[in-house]
Amino acid sequence: MKRMIEDKLNKWKVSGSRKPLLLMGARQVGKTYSCLEFGKNNYQNVVYLNFEGDMRLLHDIFREDLEPARIVQELSYYSKQAIIPEKTLIIFDEIQACEMALNSLKYFCENAPQYNIIAAGSLLGIAINRGKYSFPVGKVDMVTMYPMSFDEFLYACGKDLLLEKIKESFSSFKPLSAVYHEEALSLYHSYLVIGGYPAVLKTYLEKNDFNVVKAQQANIANAYIADMAKYSTPNITIKSTDIFNTLPAQLAKENTKFRYNIIKSSARSKDYELSLQWLKAANVVLESIKATEAKHPLSVYQEIDSFKIYYSDVGLLSYKAGIQPQDVMSNISSDRARGMLAENYVAQQLVAAGYPLNYWQSSGTAEIDFIIRIDDSIIPIEVKSADNVRSRSLSVFADKYNPDYAIRFSTKNFGYENGIKSIPLYAVFCL
Template sequence: MPLLLYGARQVGKTYILTEFGEKYFDNTVYVNLETNFSVARYFDDDITPERLIRFLETTVNEEIIPDKTLIIFDEIQSCERALTALKYFCELAPEYHVAAAGSLLGVAINRGKYSFPVGKVESMTLYPLDFEEFLWAIGEERLAQEIRICFTDIAPMPEALHNKALELYHYYLIVGGMPASVSSFVKSGKLVLVPNVQNEITGNYVADMAKYADNSQTVKIRACFNSIPAQLAKENTKFQYKVIQKGGSAALFGVSIDWLAQAGVVLKCQRIEHANNPISVYADLSSFKLYMSDVGLLVMKSGLAQQTILTGESNIFMGAVTQNYIAQALVSNGYTPYYWTSEHSAELDFVIQKDADIIGIEVKKSAGTKSKSLGVFIQKYQPTYSIRFSEKNFGQSEGIQAIPHYAAFCV
């Protein structure tokens, strides 16, 4: 089946596909359907694979050989008919290797006037680099391996390595996982230059809003996006429409939030009051939190001073930053995160389902571990184990696994 690669803009979809083509195929035929209008228009008529292959060969002046050539349709969301064509590659020409990518595929599919190739494509999502990949990027592969070993054995890291990993984790909170941000940091070694790159990325997000939504909707999407730091700064971090605009409601802004989630710009974490298997059926669709898809973008957008993160000085917003980081790590590993409340007497940061296990997750911004919510959750549901993220070293006590923030990628 053709591969359909989802992901927010600038997470590296084009790069990873072209690298894949260079490494595993004799040649690669790359077409950007957003910039190459002549090819995009060709999809308006007959979209049988044989006709498309002939046209592509003449366009790129290169032979497309079954099993030897990788065909990449980039920015496929700008040509909805090309999405439909993937179905026919699957059914009529499975010998051709086709990969497609798009920054706003979720948006395009939901507004599409052409049929989506359900069951005829393999879908994958590319996320920003997680902390482990960040360690690889800065040449700390051995430290990443050591973190995985300690996680598996639930054994404390040597104190020197623990402190080093915490320091690099603080760097990651600032840099985040967007490839351009990480590349800037690797090349320059300077944290102070990273916000310039991040500003450009968020600028591109805003430009997409104007390009793929009408004017009135664009204003609402932008307002929702800009409100996220303020939403997370509240004592109750549940998303509230009145923060966007006085008198705001789901009727006014609901579609805009869905747009942001489908574009991969934000991560949605819905509320549950019952942590039973399967937890998805207990989700309250009207109550949710929104996190940024990349923690570095949140830090930049909030204006939180870099020295606050690096020195570990007390700051209320650091709790929101830490939660955003954990949400990002969970989603990258394929989990759908929820948060749990119990008749407004307790609230647990995250709950995930791993096979049949329902796992409660508590997030602490520093080394403190006192909290009643996780205890209430454990007493009520008797889970196999629970997780507490903090800056403390690895450990285990009374069914709670203590995991340092930097090991979130192991879960």
């Protein structure tokens, strides 16, 4: 499965920065596989070390001083492989399980930059936020990996030609031929159910059975909850689980702004703030913050107490909401179900493409689902789950801010009319 992270890993290798690379991301997004493939294709050999797999021996290596020469010698003996500067890739997996290994990256950066090290972890964000951890600030390069975006999904499904046709239509803004358009929409609906976890997609391609997909998604959801119990206090675990389990109810509302009373009628923000921070730091959820003005930099105009929360993977939303795969595939789900899936999907694709998430509301009832900066303009994005695209919100936004153009994602084909670029939902990745 070709992943976008490969390009970032290659840039890191040739950059000459000589800093260890921290690869962050939620469980099951493909970090380990991508690191191993990168090592196999670009190095003479790979020394792979999992700090959750052999905790006693590995932790013992990092228990003394953090002198790189000694560590490399002992890791070489432990792995029964030579560790050659520039030619060996060292992978520290699940590094959040060993504080001293994380600290050692500082000394590798300063005293032994000839060793190429990638440190990966599913809960690095949590480890870094824990008070006892000393993070090697400025001594590492950091990259976050997300579930497969829709273009990666198409590539994994062997739809290379379709992928190129979508890119061509996006560039020319000419409608995609009906034969391609219909298949792309069908695959988009499949993606809403399957999502972007590589192992889930691999199983579906092998079994062609949505029941197996749901079983794997259940395992992933349960693994996230187990992590909450392992890496947080009992109080935060309970509340993080409550937030995680009630997100479908949040997203099914007409106004998808996060409301604490959806979790529990008596819930207050101060009671759940730490739990929400845990979920964000673990990359289990995505946050979109309200912008009071559509001006750049958007970060200056954020109203941090007004936000929306999405699952980091739309397939997980389908599973947690109990939406039947056949209803999504036949496009007969309720308007509300289709709407929340489409909005979560777009959020996921935008984040994978590197866009921060923000939304906008007028002083009245107008709301823009997402606003992003493209070149020097703040562009409004409206998400429609079908081809019924009537709305006044874009007009309200355009009258106030006069953007270069607006974007509307829907099931309609490519087109441009009255300052609005119509882009099919399957082409969000093209932005």
